[in-house]
Amino acid sequence: xxxxxxxxxxxxxxxxxxxxxxxxxxxxxxxxxxxxxxxxxxxxxxxxxxxxxxxxxxxxxxxxxxxxxxxxxxxxxxxxxxxxxxxxxxxxxxxxxxxxxxxxxxxxxxxxxxxxxxxxxxxxxxxxxxxxxxxxxxxxxxxxxxxxxxxxxxxxxxxxxxxxxxxxxxxxxxxxxxxxxxxxxxxxxxxxxxxxxxxxxxxxxxxxxxxxxxxxxxxxxxxxxxxxxxxxxxxxxxxxxxxxxxxxxxxxxxxxxxxxxxxxxxxxxxxxxxxxxxxxxxxxxxxxxxxxxxxxxxxxxxxxxxxxxxxxxxxxxxxxxxxxxxxxxxxxxxxxxxxxx
Numbered sequence: 001x002x003x004x005x006x007x008x009x010x011x012x013x014x015x016x017x018x019x020x021x022x023x024x025x026x027x028x029x030x031x032x033x034x035x036x037x038x039x040x041x042x043x044x045x046x047x048x049x050x051x052x053x054x055x056x057x058x059x060x061x062x063x064x065x066x067x068x069x070x071x072x073x074x075x076x077x078x079x080x081x082x083x084x085x086x087x088x089x090x091x092x093x094x095x096x097x098x099x100x101x102x103x104x105x106x107x108x109x110x111x112x113x114x115x116x117x118x119x120x121x122x123x124x125x126x127x128x129x130x131x132x133x134x135x136x137x138x139x140x141x142x143x144x145x146x147x148x149x150x151x152x153x154x155x156x157x158x159x160x161x162x163x164x165x166x167x168x169x170x171x172x173x174x175x176x177x178x179x180x181x182x183x184x185x186x187x188x189x190x191x192x193x194x195x196x197x198x199x200x201x202x203x204x205x206x207x208x209x210x211x212x213x214x215x216x217x218x219x220x221x222x223x224x225x226x227x228x229x230x231x232x233x234x235x236x237x238x239x240x241x242x243x244x245x246x247x248x249x250x251x252x253x254x255x256x257x258x259x260x261x262x263x264x265x266x267x268x269x270x271x272x273x274x275x276x277x278x279x280x281x282x283x284x285x286x287x288x289x290x291x292x293x294x295x296x297x298x299x300x301x302x303x304x305x306x307x308x309x310x311x312x313x314x315x316x317x318x319x320x321x322x323x324x325x326x327x328x329x330x331x332x333x334x335x336x337x338x339x340x341x
Contacts, residue, residue, distance in 0.1 A: 005151075005179040007170055012039065014160075014167035018103075021046045021074035023067050023089065024081040025053035027134030028107050032078055032172055033062060035141045039171035046070030046077075048089075067093035076168070078105040084295040087116040098123060101157070103164060108191065109184035112154055114288040119154075124161040127152040128169050129187055137172065146176030154184050192282045197275045204309075206266075207232065211314045221317045229318065 015036070022033040023046040030053075037043045045057040046067040057064050071077050071094045081089055090111070098104070103124040111117040112125065119125045130137045132147040140147050149169045153161045169179050195201065210228035215221055238247040248256045281287045294301045309315075 002180055005166055005169075005175060005181075007175045010166035010170040010175055011163065012167055012170050014164050015076070015171045016040045018042075018075040018164075019073060020044075020076045020078060021065070021070035022078045022080060023047075023070065023094070024079070025051075025057045025062075026080070026082070028130070028137070029053075029078075029080040029134070030056070030060070031130075031134035031137040031141070032080060032107070033057070034060065034138055035172040036168075037062075038141070039173075041171055044070050044073065046093075068097050071097040072099070074102065075099075076103045076105060076164075078107075080107050083108065083110045084292060086111045090117045095120075103158075103161065105168065106184075109152065109154075109188035110192075110288065112184045113188040114285050116288075116292070121155065122157050123155065124157050124164065125154040126161055126165040126168070127154070127182070127184055127187060128165060128172070128174065129182075129191070130172070130174055140177075141173035144176075146173035148177040149174030149179045150182040150187055151179050152182045152184050152187060189279070189282050192287065193275075193279050196282075196287075197278050203232075208312055208314060211317075215313070221313065222321055225314060225317045225321055229314065230321075 016039070018041070020036055020041055020043045022029050022036070022043060025033065025045050025047060029045070033043050033045055043062065045053075045062045045064050046069070047054050047057065047064055048067060054064050065073065067089055077094060077098060079086055079090065079094070094104075098120070100120075100122040103126060104119050106112060106125075106127050107129055109127050109129075112119075112127075127150075129150050130147045131150065132140075137147045149172075151165050151169055153165060156162065158164075166175070166179065169175050207229050211221075211224050214224035214227070235247055235251075238250050242249075248259060251259075278287075291302075
């Protein structure tokens with residue numbers, strides 16, 4: 001049975017005794033930095049010169065240093081920049097300045113798992129991965145709750161890496177909800193698979209195909225939007241609260257029966273075979289190489305796919321409908337897709 005770790009299982013004083021540099025101040029970076037500070041940890045933020053995040057971090061009251069300066073100062077370096085940039089930041093700024101006996105923390109195992117970063121043997125390498133976006137990590141912490149974390153140790157040079165990993169997890173609020181042991185390999189491969197096969201890729205494609213099927217059959221795009229996209233949140237919320245069983249219990253008998261008889265017609269064994277192929281590409285490193293190679297070339301495939309998705313008819317329909325709603329979702333980081341990334 002999986003062992004769950006909670007606040008009582010961790011010593012907060014361990015991370016409070018460390019100087020922590022959070023590299024990156026985006027979704028996860030801002031949440032980790034703020035939660036650590038509110039837990040009594042000394043934190044600085046490391047950013048490259050000219051970063052748009054400097055103003056945000058400074059406004060939040062953090063001392064902002066270059067990544068090299070922050071690394072030289074810190075006992076614990078938390079690398080939360082986007083995956084495609086981490087190896088360059090590590091090579092140019094962190095590796096020349098990291099101290100023997102320091103700890104390197106990741107929020108996702110991508111660069112360690114696929115060998116884009118190789119840390120020295122005299123440095124602890126740990127993973128603390130909240131199972132939610134950074135803004136949720138911060139919001140839940142402020143509410144006195146937390147987002148579950150999965151935690152791993154790749155290198156335990158000090159002999160106390162696990163203890164520090166749990167202490168760090170407690171400081172960001174993760175052990176209020178619970179923490180589970182994993183490995184860098186397991187976290188990376190399952191995270192990428194979940195994103196591609198179900199949470200992002202699978203869901204997005206399913207919604208678009210459903211919308212297209214109804215439009216091609218002559219139904220109004222606004223009605224199609226409500227049926228295949230808008231109501232999806234209601235279903236996912238029920239699953240989140242009580243699993244698939246609660247979702248099936250909550251909907252009508254007609255919907256539940258349709259779930260049983262039609263779900264396997266749409267998502268059949270061929271889809272599972274395709275999922276296995278996706279997982280194989282992740283495990284072999286083929287996906288990582290394709291992504292990094294494209295990013296190194298300036299992201300031509302990535303940008304073309306983003307533009308293609310933005311031009312799908314469901315986006316225009318959704319924008320039009322959401323503007324008519326009596327309520328508005330306020331989100332400072334994303335509104336209609338035009339926000340700076």
